Structure formats: structure tokens, C-alpha cells
Amino acid sequence: GNSVTQMEGPVTLSEEAFLTINCTYTATGYPSLFWYVQYPGEGLQLLLKATKADDKGSNKGFEATYRKETTSFHLEKGSVQVSDSAVYFCALYTSGTYKYIFGTGTRLKVLA
């Protein structure tokens, strides 16, 4: 079945450091891929998405590229801020299934 695997957290970085959070997936067909962010005490918010191979999703300085050859969708940001501290979830959706599959989440902590 479909699945999403994310790197274990927590990830602790200093402000202005480069961020990578790895995400790989297993899916039949051509899934859409997503990154969600969850701040403390809140629901998940859609951060970015990509719907086909080689698409790059971007938002708020975060980027992720849909790599079909490596079945990956790694999240990157060039310079993190303290306000980026949150839990990040990778997810996929396959058309016709009505269902989204989420990774277990990666906690990011950014120190001033």
C-alpha cells in the first residue's frame, strides 16, 4: 500500500541555518505530494504541494521538488527563523482513493 517515510526528529538548528527534512514515499500511480506545518496547539496548515514529477512547490521560503526517480519530496529552506519552529508533515494523495497518507512528522526547533 501507499506510505510516507520522514526523517526522525527532533531537528535542532541555529537561526539562519539551512534546513532539509527528508521525505520518501511509496505509491502506485502518480500521487500528489504535500508538506504541512503544525504550530503548537493548532491544526495542520498546508505549506506547499506538487502534483507531478519535477514540479517544485514553494511557500514562505520553503521549497520541495517532486522527484519520481528517487520517490522523494524533501523539504528545504535556506535560512530558518525561530518562528519556523513547528512539526512538519509530509503527505501524499492518490486520485480516486479519497485518502491522504501522512508521515509521522518531524519536529523542528530553531534556536536564536
Place this chain on the structure above:
Amino acid sequence: DAGITQSPRHKVTETGTPVTLRCHQTENHRYMYWYRQDPGHGLRLIHYSYGVKDTDKGEVSDGYSVSRSKTEDFLLTLESATSSQTSVYFCAISTRDGSSYEQYFGPGTRLTVT
């Protein structure tokens, strides 16, 4: 903001009691979902709905039932709450954006079963 509210936001209940959580949306979306979030498990799908009176099970549906009598409301019921159902519960809707779908979440309900 997809206009999703959940009630109650916090609840403490005793083992064996029935509990109903409500999800309300204001934008007439067809697809609605209930998830639970637990440390180390991420989000797990409990039930989902693809229209009024049309529902189906997710991966962790045992001990839960749902109902959707109106487009805007999706109810999750724990018939007899157990301590293993202590969790944070999120409702979500799915909406089409061009050729893809996107999912939006409510603020969550923190349920404690003592």
C-alpha cells in the same frame, strides 16, 4: 481558512461513557475526514465521508462511528470511551484546486479518557 470548526475543543470523560465530537464546515465541501494524532504515529485516518450519508472506514476505525446527515456537519462518536482513545482529534475537508486536491484542517479536539 476553510471555515472548519470543531467542538468541543477540550473534553475529559470517564471510561465507558459515550462521547460525540462535532465538525462543522461552512463552505459546502463534499469530502470530510476524522483523524487522530498521537506521538510517534503522526495522523491516522479514522473515518471519512464523501457525501451526505456516505461514509467509509479508515485505518483505525474500531471503537468509532460517524454520521453525516447534513453537508456541513460530520460527527464522530466513541460509543464507549477507553483510555486508548485519549488523543487529539482533527477534522479535515478536501477541496479541489485545479487538477489536484488539497486538505484543510480544523483546530482539533483534545480528548482525555480517565
